[in-house]
Amino acid sequence: MSAGIRAALLVGIAGAALAVPAFAQEGSSSTAGGTPQQQASENNLGEIIVTATRRQERLQEVSMSVNVATGEQLEKFNIFDVKDVAQLAPGLELTNTTGRNNTTTLRGITFDPDQGTDPAVQLYFNEIPTDAQTAFTAMYDIEQIEILRGPQGLLRGISAPAGSITIRTRRPGFDAIEGFGQVTATDRGGYNVQLATTLPFNEKLSIRVAGLVDGNRINHVRNLPRDERSYGRTQSARITVGFRPTENFTSYLTYQFLQNDNNQFTQSFGPGNTPFSAVPTATLGGIFIPDTTIRSGPALDPTDYASVQEGGFRTRNRTHLINLAADLDLGWSTVSLVAAHQFTKLQTNRDLDANNAIPGYVQYSSVQTPYYVDTAELRWQSNNREGFGWGVGAFFSKQTGTTTVDQDASQFWYAADPGSFNPVPCVAIGFPCAGPNDLTPFPIPNILNIGTLVEVPVNSKIASFNANLRYKTGGLTIEGGIRYTIRKQVDSTLLTLTGDVNSGPDEIIPASLRSNTDKPFTGGINVNYAISDNLNVYAAYGHAFRSGSTGVAVPAGISNDLIRTNPEKTDSYEIGIKGSAFDRRLNFTAAAFYQEFDGFLSRFTGIFYNCPDVQGTCSPGGPPINNATDVPATNGAFDFNYNTPAKVKGIEVTIDGRPTDNWDFNVSASYTRARFSNALVPCNDFAGTGTPNQTGAPRVTGAGNVSFCRTNGRLAETPDFGLTANTEVRFPVGEYTPFVRGLMTYRPGFYSERVQYDYRSRQQVNLFVGLRGPEAKWELTAFARNLLNQKRISNIAGGEGQVNALLGSTFSSGYRSVNVTAPREFGITANMKW
Template sequence: MSRNFLTFLSSGVAISVLASIAPAYAQDDSAQAPQGAAAEPVYEEIIVTATRSSRSLQDVPMSVNAVTGAQLQKLNILDTKDISRLAPGLELTNTTGRNNTIALRGIGFDPDQGTDPTVQVYLNEAPANAQTVFTALYDIGQIEVLRGPQGLLRGLSSPGGSITVTTQRPKFDEVEGYMQGTVTDRHAYNVQGGVTLPFNDKVSLRVAALVDGNRGNQVRNASNGDFSRGNTQSARLTLGLRPTENFTAYLTYQYLQSDIRQYQQVFGEGNSFGGVATGPGDISIRDRLAVGEGLNRFKNTSHFVNLNMDWDLGFANLTGVASYQASDLVQERDSDPANSFPGLALQQRNTIPYRVPVFELRLASKNDGMFGWGLGAFYQKTKGTTRVNQDTAQFLAPVNGFYLPINSRITVPVDQETWSFNANGRVRSGGFTLEGGLRYTIIKGVRTTDIVSTSPGFFPIIPAFTQVQDGIPADLRNQKDTPLTGGATLTYEFSPALTGYLAYGHSFRAGSVGVAVPVGISNDLIATRGEKTDNFEAGLKGSLFNRRLNFAVSAFYQTFDGFLNRFAGVYYNCPNFAPGVCGTGPGSTPINNGTDVPAADGTFDFNYNGDATVKGIEATIDARPTDFWDLSVNMSYVKARYKSSARLPCNDFNGDGRPDMDGDAAITGTGNVSFCGLSRLTDTPNFSMTATTELRLPVEGSVEPFVRGLLSYRPGVYSETRSFQYRSRTLIDLFAGVRGNDGQWELTGFVKNVLNQQRITDFTGTPRISFTGSPSVTSGYAPINTTLPREFGLIATFRW
């Protein structure tokens, strides 16, 4: 790892040296141009909206990765998760087929933790649920990855950054569109397209649609022979209105329907329970097998309405965003993916309605003159009642059929409201630009949970029972936060080809209240406090050789006061109402240093705060060495660590203060869970790199052959919480094809994961089951996720 760091550091130094001579090269380019004429730049200027206004990427005082719709089509990026292949330090994962997770700069987030994300996703400038946005990727205008805390310019504060997705908008002066079809040898297909129909110079319509089918993680279930599979259909209508030269509006409606059945991959030697085998024996990573006997099915039906308007008032611009997302998620999960109990399917069935209206107004001066200003107001309300039906079984001894069946019905009404008001200003003089502002936010939330547990009992040992519980203590139900966030940037333009900046950002995330947390545990495991973060960043952006080489280098240091994280699969103990049922009813006993019977009641995913620091450097190089060759390299080195004083929930069976799962499950210390000192915030390596290239072959005639390549490298990393060493992975995708010289059509063949590397990307660990007065047992299988195997495919694209 030190070698990677030194290599990256030397690259950054080299780029900085080149940057220092940019003014000279800029003068040389101008000198070589004919008198009175400017040299034609090789690269077109990249325009981004990271600062809520259209500005050159070189002038934006933050680290930004911009991916255009054309790039997504060229590299066959059909899954939003694959955008991480183009942005080092960004990890987009989906381990179960439903929970899209984002980590950026080593700062991660689990969508099940019930907090605002560390990286906020926006669709057409409105906050949107990542589960919906990441499900269908088509007819995209541009995707921007904004790095660092966002607490001023957009409505919701986020400590890691933001991802903004902008769909294609209709033009008012021409009919244009595209069709693209993809098929692969892994039973996958994707057909998408979009067309603009201008009625006149004032009204235009964009119609786009997608049909997608695949086998997901390419896993086969050994118990029934079925494969994972999924299908998605989506359609989008965008109406463009331009009644006057000073007013433009875009009204978008998107419908999405997806149905995903994804089996959980496992590996291991297997075991038996009650004399029945848990699976077919030894399973390797390359077998791509599942052994769970239950169903994993996730259905998403979503409607998304979005309105963007821009009104030029002369002295200022008034912009507005209004959106409404209505999603219904119906999810069924196998709670025993390792088949610890053969013949018994333990299912969890969830219905999650998601109703979110958003409104925002911004009034800002024109981006010219010495002084500038902006004012804004934002509103969002989240409503919906989540219902969970969970089947569990508490085995009294390692004998098949000797168990207590338990059913829990959990009702979670969600009611959260966010208001925010912001003001910012700008002054520009002598090449310097100073910008800054503040956002005042009011966050109100009411959290309640009703839990009803029932069981027919186990005659004659345990009688039938029904237990009704309030899942959240009364004093923790109402939440209100009023954070003040914002930031400031100082930019200096050394020359038209070189810009430097200094930036400060402050963001906030409201604390959480656990949903369906086991009753009887301490409040610190139920509720978390709010998280605060401060980030300091310095960067340099420029170009050389008449923009044949563009570069960006940034360094940052970030501190967290109470970073909010989720700790999955932590064993807990609590007073028992009945075996395996926590509570305070008849028969409960006080916790006694983890010696309650059994010694561990089960596992749960807990949220917890821990102070942390994040520091690193990032660099991007885009080059066109010749007119026929493009090359882009992105590198990131980030060290995201907890402070030594942080004590966090963990599994520490042997009591040495470090995470482990050796032997029977046990709780260390006097609390309901064990606590350890941990290092990494997420299981992401310090260094990562991506590179893309395209070589066009100049030939006579009406066609142009080309080859493309996409490489991403991720070193190995050790997971403390999982006690597992992840191996390094180098993923290479290759493309070769021909296209018309006019760019109207393109035929491309590709190979993804050329090296066919099979690497574990997520390791849960082998489940361990405890019994009353008996040794624990395991299924012998560990649930995992792995990289997808080598895939061959063909893409046909037609544009007009």
């Protein structure tokens, strides 16, 4: 497709409707017993009702920036996957680069689940904090998703610096049988089947049953050595029992089962390499013969969607989730209870040598993470809308479970040339030899087989208490409150070595860092003033807190600042305007914000380290080795957490409208500048320039266990600007309604200092054409995802995949790990409601 045609198509779709997720065009057809999404007449957009403040309010009256996606929109735009939710809100990035961990970025603030802290963007599933790996894996029968932007430190149980995402499933009504069924199939092996129905027994008891079966190719990558494709399979079922014995008491008990199986191969990009030619191979006679015949794989382009990973990368999730929500209306006040129990077992098996730096050898890793989470929250708040209002609450959560990591940590080396540097005695590397002074005359590759067994018991408790006041008179509303939290966590890591080196189990976390308690105060205040019925302005201040974390399975012997992070504090200021015009045919919001972090918790992945032990396992008590000639320049790479100063500022704008009765359009854009503030951060600085670089052999520069770089760079690998758009144009013909829908996102290109890569811009366009039957009882839709077939790198590793050789060199694969946007995909969806 030519650039001119692409530009014309983009302009046409954008002119028809630039959009955001936030606003449904019709009332929800399956929310009986729940909150109506909006009260729309046939010619205007009506009101949008949200629960961002833990009470039902008009979106216009909420003093924060909020995006809203209804269940109908998720169905209309075939939002089945976590990554696709980002198409409905600018500045929101939801990624899964490995098939195992879901990473959320909002307002330029990112969070990696592996960093072991509370999320920067906290996720709530039916008002209970839930991990993204569970909540986003199976998205079906959803009533509403609300994306709350900015610090959340008061009204919800866990403080979060960037925002919260609340997911509310549909509840059963008590009046009539109703439900829906939806089937989708694509030309790239994708399928999605959803079914839900409400069965009321009487006006006091009702149930809703929903289920999902989903399959797809995830990142569309083919594994060349195994001749297999990436795939994902998900099955889930949910049953909700509604009980309303009186008009003043209502409760909903939900049970959800989830089973997910993903095999997502790591995509490689680059020319490949002959890894063994980079280090000399030797015969027993000491004659060096470079091996130039064994390749890591062929030259690969991002559009090849190919993997050279000789082992697999399989992740399985099995979850049971029970949720209870109950409300007792006392007339002048309401008492609410939400409680949940979650049992999840995650299992990951993968090849650590994802880019095949050592052909013919699979570095296995098996991680099992069973965990139990019990959560409860009790709230009591007044019901009055005018005058003084109040609310108090208590929250408690406990998580337990023991993660077990069984992983290959073998070391590789080649025979040393006596003329170039001192050979290493066999005993120095723990390898059996004929005599204690014998050198290492073995041909490459030689392997010191080391297996590691790591056990990480988790014991975390959070208890918090909050109180808030609200005063409303005329058009003025003032709200404020405070939350006191007690967070206790015990961190422990037991390491056992097996194989050619045997030791343990040994505790590798220093005793002073194992037990931590934080007792922060968080909260905020906001002022909202209604200039008229159709125009509100607001100002808000928020303070949030996140506890630091102790790294688990970290290399023994490194400095404490690389093991334990300090707490993070943040203050945010926001002003905004919300309104409507033309008899509510046009809604708009705009917000500007500034946020400052003291000790921002960030994760730096793939950082090479060294420590005083040539076995690569690091012995405590000694200085780093830093490029000595008779020991390795690095012992390997690890992912480290670190505290940094940071600042965030930006603006967000949303417009949605209904110019005619049969055309809806929406547009939402955000600009966020989120940067480190003259921060000293862990980095890979192989050249010793003080800036990130991974050219040549890994090496640590400076006086620490890792290299450090000074930076004012991005907090996340995302652009500053983002835009999302969607539309629907209808062409009624009697009882039938043909329609055209469009969904578009735009991400400009940007240069990443952290990974030294210039990302290209992305324009994702999805097009839907279909027919709706009488009374909207059924729909048949044909669609195309990524209509322009853009294949852009969305994430790339900082350097080539490498494996350390024991004596100071490396095996380099010649590839960098990448994620590339999915290729164009055609499909068809059939939807029926009753």
